[in-house]
Amino acid sequence: MSSRKTLSYLAYALFGLMISLGGIIFGCQPKHKEVISVPDSSSELELTAFPTASPNDIDLADLPYKKLSAYGFFQGALKDLMPSEQVLPYAPASSLFTDYAHKSRYLWMPADSTARVIAHSGVGDIDFPEGSILIKNFYYPEDFRVTDGPRRVLETRLMVKQAGKWEAYPYVWNGAQTDADYKVTGAEIPVSWVDEAGESQLIQYIVPNKNQCKSCHNRNEELVPIGVQIKHLNYDISHKGRKVNQLVRWEEHGFLKGEGIPSDITALVDYRDDANHVDLRAKAYLDINCGHCHQAAGPASTSGLFLTYEETDPMKLGVYKTPVAAGFGAGTLKFDVVPGKPEESILLHRMSTNEVGAAMPEIGRVTVHKEGVDLVRKWIQQLPDVR
Amino acid sequence: MKFKPFLATLSLIVLFAACSQDNHERIFDSSKLPVVSQEAVDQLIADFVLAEDGDIITIPEGFFPLKTQLILDNRRDISIRGAGMEKTVLSFRDLRAGGEGVKLVGDNVRIEHLTIEDAPGDGVKAQHCDGIAFENINVTWTNGDKSKNGTYAIYPVQCKNVLIDGCVASHSRDAGIYVGQSEGIIVRNNLAFGNVAGIEIENSDDAEVYDNVARNNTGGILVFNLPGLPKADGKRTKIFRNNILENNHKNFALEEGQSNGNPVSMIPPGSGIILMAAKEIDVYENEIHGNRTMGIAISSYQITGFPAEAPNWSPYSENIRIWNNDYERPMAIPDLTKEFGQLISMYNAHGKGKSQDIIYDGFFDRSRATEIIQNPMKICIDEPQIAKLYFTLFDLEKGTSDIQAFKDITPFTCPQGISGL
Numbered sequence: 001m002s003s004r005k006t007l008s009y010l011a012y013a014l015f016g017l018m019i020s021l022g023g024i025i026f027g028c029q030p031k032h033k034e035v036i037s038v039p040d041s042s043s044e045l046e047l048t049a050f051p052t053a054s055p056n057d058i059d060l061a062d063l064p065y066k067k068l069s070a071y072g073f074f075q076g077a078l079k080d081l082m083p084s085e086q087v088l089p090y091a092p093a094s095s096l097f098t099d100y101a102h103k104s105r106y107l108w109m110p111a112d113s114t115a116r117v118i119a120h121s122g123v124g125d126i127d128f129p130e131g132s133i134l135i136k137n138f139y140y141p142e143d144f145r146v147t148d149g150p151r152r153v154l155e156t157r158l159m160v161k162q163a164g165k166w167e168a169y170p171y172v173w174n175g176a177q178t179d180a181d182y183k184v185t186g187a188e189i190p191v192s193w194v195d196e197a198g199e200s201q202l203i204q205y206i207v208p209n210k211n212q213c214k215s216c217h218n219r220n221e222e223l224v225p226i227g228v229q230i231k232h233l234n235y236d237i238s239h240k241g242r243k244v245n246q247l248v249r250w251e252e253h254g255f256l257k258g259e260g261i262p263s264d265i266t267a268l269v270d271y272r273d274d275a276n277h278v279d280l281r282a283k284a285y286l287d288i289n290c291g292h293c294h295q296a297a298g299p300a301s302t303s304g305l306f307l308t309y310e311e312t313d314p315m316k317l318g319v320y321k322t323p324v325a326a327g328f329g330a331g332t333l334k335f336d337v338v339p340g341k342p343e344e345s346i347l348l349h350r351m352s353t354n355e356v357g358a359a360m361p362e363i364g365r366v367t368v369h370k371e372g373v374d375l376v377r378k379w380i381q382q383l384p385d386v387r
Numbered sequence: 388m389k390f391k392p393f394l395a396t397l398s399l400i401v402l403f404a405a406c407s408q409d410n411h412e413r414i415f416d417s418s419k420l421p422v423v424s425q426e427a428v429d430q431l432i433a434d435f436v437l438a439e440d441g442d443i444i445t446i447p448e449g450f451f452p453l454k455t456q457l458i459l460d461n462r463r464d465i466s467i468r469g470a471g472m473e474k475t476v477l478s479f480r481d482l483r484a485g486g487e488g489v490k491l492v493g494d495n496v497r498i499e500h501l502t503i504e505d506a507p508g509d510g511v512k513a514q515h516c517d518g519i520a521f522e523n524i525n526v527t528w529t530n531g532d533k534s535k536n537g538t539y540a541i542y543p544v545q546c547k548n549v550l551i552d553g554c555v556a557s558h559s560r561d562a563g564i565y566v567g568q569s570e571g572i573i574v575r576n577n578l579a580f581g582n583v584a585g586i587e588i589e590n591s592d593d594a595e596v597y598d599n600v601a602r603n604n605t606g607g608i609l610v611f612n613l614p615g616l617p618k619a620d621g622k623r624t625k626i627f628r629n630n631i632l633e634n635n636h637k638n639f640a641l642e643e644g645q646s647n648g649n650p651v652s653m654i655p656p657g658s659g660i661i662l663m664a665a666k667e668i669d670v671y672e673n674e675i676h677g678n679r680t681m682g683i684a685i686s687s688y689q690i691t692g693f694p695a696e697a698p699n700w701s702p703y704s705e706n707i708r709i710w711n712n713d714y715e716r717p718m719a720i721p722d723l724t725k726e727f728g729q730l731i732s733m734y735n736a737h738g739k740g741k742s743q744d745i746i747y748d749g750f751f752d753r754s755r756a757t758e759i760i761q762n763p764m765k766i767c768i769d770e771p772q773i774a775k776l777y778f779t780l781f782d783l784e785k786g787t788s789d790i791q792a793f794k795d796i797t798p799f800t801c802p803q804g805i806s807g808l
Binding site for chain 1: 429432433435436437454455456458459460461482483484485486490492507508514515537538539544545561567568589613614615616617641645646647648649650651691693694697
């Protein structure tokens with residue numbers, strides 16, 4: 001460990017100490033909460049100020065609520081993120097890397113409303129009814145090797161369909177883990193965990209400011225969700241011990257109108273599943289991590305580099321494509337992708353650096369995703385040289 | 388096209404040339420400004436996030452240290468107004484994620500009277516705007532190592548109706564003022580210095596670049612069309628009444644001795660105006676003084692040596708009209724650090740080590756003519772000083788082993804006058 005790194009670790013530790021001391025001195029105990037005893041439980045159950053909140057009582061005109069608890073998405077202790085009855089968990093087949101944060105995603109819709117698949121959108125866009133809310137929690141288990149161990153929830157991001165458009169409402173969790181506050185200006189939070197290999201990790205996690213949402217959630221300058229397309233959702237999940245297609249599950253739940261799942265949409269694979277061909281895995285990884293921005297309707301259309309699962313034009317995928325801008329983003333490399341030569345490919349270079357201004361994606365990570373880099377390296381390695 | 392063979396013979400001179408120093412000039416010292424409170428910083432972030440159509444975001448005097456980006460999200464009729472270029476400073480030195488410092492999206496948006504410093508990516512980027520004005524803003528970097536500076540200082544891209552007026556852009560490691568993939572552009576009364584490229588118009592239509600000063604950049608004013616972009620090609624740029632002075636700064640797009648796939652990193656120090664794959668360009672009434680490699684370069688994309696094919700795009704410069712400019716060659720040898728500079732230094736038609744006023748790389752579309760002297764790409768040069776100008780036409784088709792150079796400018800002097808094109 002370099003001395004500079006040691007220093008920064010010390011700084012983080014001091015910072016953490018100051019926060020704890022501040023908490024003691026200033027009595028930063030969560031307010032507006034009551035502690036009640038549950039007869040058949042040995043532990044105390046903490047409830048917040050909205051013990052009876054239900055998503056059915058959400059009034060869109062009052063949004064965003066100041067506290068996450070006010071929505072009533074979860075039952076029991078808020079930090080356990082146990083969904084209320086009408087709140088449905090979901091997950092895309094491949095998911096975006098965010099500094100190794102774990103994520104849980106839920107969907108809620110007003111009673112008696114359903115979503116519909118938009119025909120012929122190519123990727124399987126879903127038209128959600130007014131008042132639909134997507135809920136995404138970001139958390140870190142203390143020890144990644146322990147399932148159901150203690151964890152720390154950092155953020156909950158909501159996307160709400162209001163007046164026909166999506167709005168984004170970010171919530172940052174308090175230190176006591178009792179609730180999360182609506183916060184538009186972003187934050188930096190020191191986070192530590194023990195990874196799968198047993199190594200201790202420490203980062204300055206960055207909560208984006210509200211308008212940074214559209215750095216990714218952006219199609220033709222409209223705020224849009226990313227993961228809720230047929231191409232991301234169309235795979236089998238396990239529900240109550242049976243295997244069921246996730247979209248069928250949505251239909252059963254009443255969230256999707258039963259018109260059958262469109263068969264003309266290629267579904268992404270799970271990039272972590274090495275039973276799939278490296279080409280599909282890497283394309284799935286690039287799609288969910290880069291393709292929301294690097295596509296014709298995304299902010300990175302300026303680059304001409306398009307990294308969606310559907311893209312097949314080698315030049316648009318970066319093969320022997322020169323970069324538009326000069327400077328250290330490209331390092332000393334000439335092309336975005338050189339088939340067979342990952343070490344000469346700008347794409348891999350920008351995934352492998354943490355330097356702000358060169359690192360890709362531009363937001364959402366301060367660490368390198370080693371497994372993602374390895375996968376994309378393998379992909380470039382086996383690409384046929386078209387030249 | 389590669390000019391590697393030169394490199395070995397030139398190492399000594401390259402060492403000498405590398406001694407040219409960096410420019411770190413600042414128009415004022417922002418460190419003397421009082422740092423505002425964290426509350427004031429948070430207020431500013433919130434003002435951007437919560438902006439509604441028609442708002443004026445007023446930013447008071449002071450030095451604002453920002454750790455997050457300022458983003459305007461698709462609003463109309465917005466003014467972002469500082470207390471003055473030397474009074475309101477937004478510093479992104481501590482930004483830890485994100486490309487640009489300030490990002491503006493919306494219609495009829497104006498940013499004025501402030502300074503933006505030290506963004507890791509671009510200083511201020513505007514995308515998908517119809518009506519975007521940058522007025523009296525200063526965008527710069529204050530780092531010691533200039534190759535760590537950000538990419539573009541002032542960066543409208545994919546916009547319509549762009550105005551950049553009265554601004555200062557300095558020390559970008561790409562272009563100070565860069566307009567990309569846009570339409571309807573006015574760039575006037577600006578000062579660009581200490582950048583790799585002073586002002587660059589790329590893959591854009593209908594740009595007027597006038598009454599600017601571009602000094603001490605690596606290249607003063609560039610018009611490029613690059614392949615493979617959503618806006619495939621650009622047309623019609625007028626460059627007039629600019630002072631394009633002593634653009635002899637070393638090229639710091641990359642660290643010493645490195646190269647990569649970007650044409651800007653190949654620009655030789657001492658370049659006044661470079662047209663590359665440019666279409667329908669007028670260059671007139673400019674003062675082009677003291678640029679030690681060349682005043683104006685008319686070039687095609689082939690000069691980069693990169694693949695020169697893309698849909699709806701042509702690698703050639705064509706329909707270029709150059710008239711009534713004023714040229715002054717410096718008493719200095721042309722650049723030897725870049726291959727393009729070495730080509731001019733070693734192979735120009737007026738003798739080794741002589742600065743050139745106008746060079747033409749001589750690549751042309753063979754479906755239009757058999758000889759370059761038929762002027763198939765319609766280059767028209769009508770200069771008062773024509774008899775005294777150092778003009779070189781190259782023939783690079785045979786590769787580095789047989790580079791030809793010609794002095795004769797007459798095939799490109801348009802007998803019908805410049806209106807003949």
